[in-house]
Amino acid sequence: QVQMVESGGGAVQPGRSLRLSCVASGFTFSSYAIHWVRQAPGRGLEWVAVTSYDGSNKFYADSVKGRFTISRDNSKNTVFLEMSSLRPEDTAVYYCARDRSNSYHFISYYFEYWGHGTLATVSS
Amino acid sequence: DIQMTQSPSSLSASVGDRVTITCRASQGIRNNLGWYQQKPGKAPQRLIYGATNLQSGVPSRFSGSGYGTEFSLTISSLQPEDFATYYCLQHYNYPPTFGQGTKVEIK
Numbered sequence: 686q687v688q689m690v691e692s693g694g695g696a697v698q699p700g701r702s703l704r705l706s707c708v709a710s711g712f713t714f715s716s717y718a719i720h721w722v723r724q725a726p727g728r729g730l731e732w733v734a735v736t737s738y739d740g741s742n743k744f745y746a747d748s749v750k751g752r753f754t755i756s757r758d759n760s761k762n763t764v765f766l767e768m769s770s771l772r773p774e775d776t777a778v779y780y781c782a783r784d785r786s787n788s789y790h791f792i793s794y795y796f797e798y799w800g801h802g803t804l805a806t807v808s809s
Numbered sequence: 810d811i812q813m814t815q816s817p818s819s820l821s822a823s824v825g826d827r828v829t830i831t832c833r834a835s836q837g838i839r840n841n842l843g844w845y846q847q848k849p850g851k852a853p854q855r856l857i858y859g860a861t862n863l864q865s866g867v868p869s870r871f872s873g874s875g876y877g878t879e880f881s882l883t884i885s886s887l888q889p890e891d892f893a894t895y896y897c898l899q900h901y902n903y904p905p906t907f908g909q910g911t912k913v914e915i916k
Contacts, residue, residue: 730845730853730896730907746904780852794900795843799852 687711687798689781694803697771703805705766707781714762715739718784718792721755721766723777724802733779736764738789749775771807778802811835811899815908821916828884830911832897837877841901844873844882847910848893856895857882887913 693705707719721733734745734755743755754767764781782796812835822828832842840860845853855864857873860880870885884891892915897908 729909730898732905732907744903785858794903794905795841795858795898796845796853797855797858799854801852 687783689783689798689800691779691781691800691803694779694805696806696808698809699772699807701771701807702767702769703771705768705779705781705803705805707764707766707800709762709764709781709783712783713787715759716787716789718786719757719764720782720784720794720796721764722780722782722796722799723775724780725774725777728777731777732794734766735784735792735794737792738787742792768805771805773807776805776807778804810904811838811902811906813897813899813906813908815895815897815911817911818909819912819914821914822887823916824887824889826887826916828887828891828913830882830895830897830913832875832880832882832908834878834880834899836902838899838901840876841899842873842875842880843898843900844871845896845898846891846893847896853896884913889915 688710691707720735736755740757752770757764780802781800783798785795785797786793814833816831842860844857847853861873872883894910894912
């Protein structure tokens with residue numbers, strides 16, 4: 686069965702960095718785009734970033750562009766989210782999610798499978 | 810960005826009730842709409858894709874309808890395990906955007 690497990694969350698001060706990881710199993714990892722979606726405490730869901738199946742295409746929400754970097758290592762079935770210049774408003778549970786589409790040329794932006802999430806807290 | 814507006818923001822209902830949640834898009838999104846259920850402390854779980862298609866394993870009491878700008882999620886007979894927050898997602902236009910959520914509470 687499909688499993689996605691995030692790690693790397695924690696408490697950091699504003700302006701510092703944090704690196705999240707997402708390890709996937711149960712499917713052909715190298716065939717799917719992977720997303721990060723976040724949820725601030727008591728708030729709704731916000732898409733953050735996506736990497737295409739091979740890492741050649743990456744897209745970001747305006748709120749994190751220039752500060753966050755998504756990457757992947759298909760040999761380890763792992764996606765990363767490098768978060769820098771963190772702000773208090775980045776405090777959230779970060780979920781990785783698999784795209785529905787396994788077409789190499791199309792990202793559906795429909796999130797079919799989700800991990801359990803990892804909490805990143807930015808506070809002085 | 811496309812704005813997704815859910816209504817109501819919350820509702821109280823009893824076991825066995827029929828419940829309908831509405832999602833309105835600020836512009837047409839064809840049928841590129843999904844519905845998710847989220848319980849406290851848990852990740853969202855997919856319910857519906859393509860506006861009307863039930864994901865594998867989801868009980869048949871859940872159904873989705875709509876096209877273009879108006880969509881709805883209906884639970885035909887609310888069960889105790891259905892008390893949760895529900896979100897719609899448009900994935901027609903970049904960036905993907907969610908509704909603000911509808912919390913279904915026990916009356």
